[in-house]
Amino acid sequence: MNKRDKIKTNLIKKYNISPEESEILLTKIEKRIAKENARKREILSKNMFNESKEEFNQPEHKIRNINSETNKYNDFETITQNISSKESEKLKKEENNNVDTILSNIIPNYDQEISIELNNVDLIFEVETDKIDNIKENIIRTLKRNKSKKTKFQALNNISFKINKGEKVGIIGYNGAGKSTLLNVITGIYPINNGTVTTHGKISPLLSLGAGFDHNYSGRKNIYLNGAVLGYSKKFLEEKEEEIIEFSELGEFIDFPIKNYSSGMLAKLGFSIATIVEPDILIIDEILGVGDVNFQRKSSDKIKSLMDGGTTVLLVSHSIPQIREICDKAIWIDKGKVREIGEVNKVCDHYLKDAEKASNKQLANIKFR
Known part of the structure; x- marks a missing residue:
């Protein structure tokens, strides 16, 4: 076109x-x-x-x-x-x-640069109806041609939106709406069934901190392993190694196997690796409260610094006050579809009103005020 x-x-x-x-x-x-x-x-x-x-x-x-x-x-x-x-x-x-x-x-935003664009995106998962929890049973069923039946679940349905460079966008929705799935699609973790996903610039995904860690390796070795998963080169990681260690506050524990780490220590290391770059697009999924109180403050300051200077931010959070504070635009996802896109306070107000008739399961862990 x-x-x-x-x-x-x-x-x-x-x-x-x-x-x-x-x-x-x-x-x-x-x-x-x-x-x-x-x-x-x-x-x-x-x-x-x-x-x-x-x-x-x-x-x-x-x-x-x-x-x-x-x-x-x-x-x-x-x-x-x-x-x-x-x-x-x-x-x-x-x-x-x-x-x-x-x-x-x-035309509003006519001359603005597009950072993220999704057009008619569908994502379908195949879910097994029977639970097969061992290899032996799977082989027997294969030989007997009696494999477990699968049902299709549409996680994302005809998702389309544009995010301009420098915008701070919050993604809201009830539990199971497809918010985290959407982030995984944008970062390329999940391949889509239909549509197109286009991103411009370097992405820093703060999703599952520590994804790709090997628990038998030391923290230092996992810097290179996890960094490779995130797309960093070995040369870059060598240059940033001491900076990562210093920010993680792990000290001498950096050379211990991470199977001995607490969940807080693992989160600190994962966060320090993921935020070592200054990205064009920062994608955050409920990780603003990692580590102890002091580290939470430091990690929050780090994220705020990454948000400055034209970085595009995409934030999934169950905290509506946090979405209002950080973001200037919101996307409301409901049952895998875009229900509303617009100015953050307007969308959040509509979301709060709709939540009055939602179930307790849908509202679990969601902070409205």
Whole structure:
């Protein structure tokens, strides 16, 4: 789809008009711009002509010298051609700026850079109806052609949205709505069945801290193992090793097997590895309270620093006050579908109202105030 077609699509959505009406509106805009640019060209041509006349009004011997030395001013047509070539790039840029300025006033976020875009995304899981908990039974069932039956569960259903660069977006929804699944799709952990997922820039996913740890390895070795899972190079990890260890506060325990670590120590190490980069996209799933009180404060400050400087943030949290504080936009996921997207407080208010009729199971661990 070219730029003009995208503009037409945006006009249709914005004003709820037909394709024919959007074509008429866009044509009017283009004519208005063309008319304005024609006027600017006329003014520019007159100004440049007046400047060129001043050079021709010089004494004859000076004009002769100019012609003989540079061969630049042979006749009026050559001069106007030179003017045209010199100013054409400027005019073209000016015209594009006019188009963008006008359309930015008509279409919100028209000229913003897209960071994350999902179009018609479906994700279907196959769930076994019978529980097979040993290899022997699985082999016997395979030989007898009596394998466990599977049912399909649609975790995400026709999900579409765009997140612009630098936006802080909270994802809310009841338990089992598909919030964490959505994050796993965006980070590429789960392959989708239909649709497209597009991201621009380096992603730092704070999902399951310590995913990929080997509990028989030391903390130091797991820096390289977990770092590789996150896509960091060995050279990068070597340069950042001491910084990771220092931030994790593990000290001499860094060389102990992590099977001896407490859950808090594991979280500290996982968080320190995951946040060592300054990402373009920061994806967070309920990990803002890792470690002890002091480390929680430090990790919160670290995340806030990562959020600065144009980083796009996608946050899943059961704490609605936290979503309101950090985010400027919210996406409400309900039963695998997008129920509402918009300004954070507006969406959260609708979510709170809807929660009055939700079950206790759906509301477990959700903090509304």
